[in-house]
Amino acid sequence: MVTPGRRRVTIADVASHAQVSVTAVSKVIRNAYGVSPAMRERVKNAIDELGYRPQVVARGMRGRTFTIGLMLPHIRNPFFADILDGLTEYLQSTDYQAFMIQGGATRKVESRAVDALMDRQVDGIIMVAPLASKARLEEVAKEKPTVVLARHERSSYYDSVHDDDEAGAELVVNHLIALGHRRIAHITHQDDSHARPSDLLHNIRAATYERVMREHGLADEIAVAKSFHHERGGYEGARELLSRSPRPTAIFAGADQAALGALAAVHEAGLAVPVDVSVAGYDNTHLGALPYIALTSVDQDGAVMGRAAGQLLLERVEGRMSAVRFTVTPSLVVRGSTGEAA
Amino acid sequence: MVTPGRRRVTIADVASHAQVSVTAVSKVIRNAYGVSPAMRERVKNAIDELGYRPQVVARGMRGRTFTIGLMLPHIRNPFFADILDGLTEYLQSTDYQAFMIQGGATRKVESRAVDALMDRQVDGIIMVAPLASKARLEEVAKEKPTVVLARHERSSYYDSVHDDDEAGAELVVNHLIALGHRRIAHITHQDDSHARPSDLLHNIRAATYERVMREHGLADEIAVAKSFHHERGGYEGARELLSRSPRPTAIFAGADQAALGALAAVHEAGLAVPVDVSVAGYDNTHLGALPYIALTSVDQDGAVMGRAAGQLLLERVEGRMSAVRFTVTPSLVVRGSTGEAA
DNA sequence: GAGGATTTGGGTAACGGTATCCATGTTTCT
DNA sequence: AGAAACATGGATACCGTTACCCAAATCCTC
Known part of the structure; x- marks a missing residue:
């Protein structure tokens, strides 16, 4: 039973309870060399009897914290939930724990979040779609093992995990063109990033959209709404696109979240999906699969990405210095939100 | 510039750079008594010049970590995102940082997550809709300042923040009854909790549903699907309810997530919303506001709850021992998913 | 101007682990 | 049997802060 304000059990308590030295207990905890099976048994019993749990901050002063930070x-x-699930599933078989921190919408807030992680001596950092410049990411990576998700630049200081956004965007645009669409519009995302634009996934998707359009002789039909990859962003972007004349017959939103908003705008304009306007997204989130939404989207396996990120990070924690890139190949999931051009 | 593997700047580095004692630096950092303005200035300059940041794990060994754990x-x-936003907004004006950890679907995983927080010496813990028994929550609360969200029991060891689920559920059921519905069904959530059932919000919503039905002489029409508060749960629950004969004309899902799934089931059954079946949810999430979903739902202000949780927790960290309950009053947001009974 | 109070700065023992080094006892090998 | 190698357990410096002390200097007060 825990009594209020009781001092936490320490390694010294375990040692005296087991009548052994502190060193011995530490060795058992760390699974270090130099303890007999009998000693191990004895110490483990004492640990169980006292309900001892190592204090991570104390361990952190000399060794690891067994904590990885997920921004x-x-x-x-x-x-992101898919990514987290993949990561936690992977970490389950290890001694590490993932802690999340919210990066926010600006570089400043994001930077503070990452600093907070480093101040707390995490053993490694995973950043999802960070806004920071490559230089800043490398600065972080020089201090702590780092894996960056959803950014495309190559760095020799950190590992990268991302999907082939070019392939994904191509799938969508080709699909729409195959359905006979010509006036295909795109909703992209504006960021506060200091990354090279071509390293950011939304810019890659947008650039690919334009390229494929051009390759099909549809350069004149290119229409891009610079908005945001969230519901309101998609809604506003689509409103703007639908107000153009002639209006597009298909909208490729750079993310499902935006596509959900776009659907709202289409609906509000009194238009039907996909009869009047086809809508496609990217990410293949659960929501899109709901039959009354039935969003055509690009699937990139978030769980696989999360798992890969965890694995790469722990490899780095264990000492790997070379940089690794892990790329997943996306696939198109066609649903009812896209159909033949009118 | 950070060179690879460079040792982090410590308080001793600052002290020698500023030609003062370690104590003096520590005092400045902590804003403690006993430093002249000149000294303060001098140390602050040294801190800036070296880019010093206190190492939280070291501070944690003696004092605070300025970290609060959010489960x-x-x-x-x-x-939950609304809650987090409210919390982070509140913490912005403080020295504290929030870290999230995923509790998962079972008591075992949740317990491990909370242990992980305590092992890391967080200054306080906020648990959202925990599964643990009240006894376990109090055990945690005796060790660390604790605030529990979305649970209804009164404890003298931790603070509680929740909405008035009874009032909220009543709003929904009354609304449906006023629309002329009689065969109103409910989708509830099955949990792995060891809490007293009547302290869990989904059970309160379910019990209130039954009570209001009875009060209106609709005891015979009570129909509950024991499923889960997520999309698939709502989908399966609704399928089951719709297969009953006669089928309900309205479904009150205990959470928006479940309502989204229920809408899918209704749609799949070839029925129209709200003409054939009205659907209502709880939480008033953004998604429900999308016009093609237009979900009638109960609004409980998540941001306010998050902010309150942060404030109460810091008060506890500062020493308050008495327990506080913070209750928000929900309101009904009527949208297109509910209409007159057929 | 003596004595006490106050201000200012610093020395240093914790905090709870880790990991290096060392001492002792036990095998193994020739 | 003696030496070398190995296995086992322990003493202890150290990690980077905090906060409790104390000492010296300055300021009042009568």
């Missing part, structure tokens, strides 16, 4: 821009995108 | 069951529910 997410926010937690509204269900796609 | 969320998962990050799929957008309602």
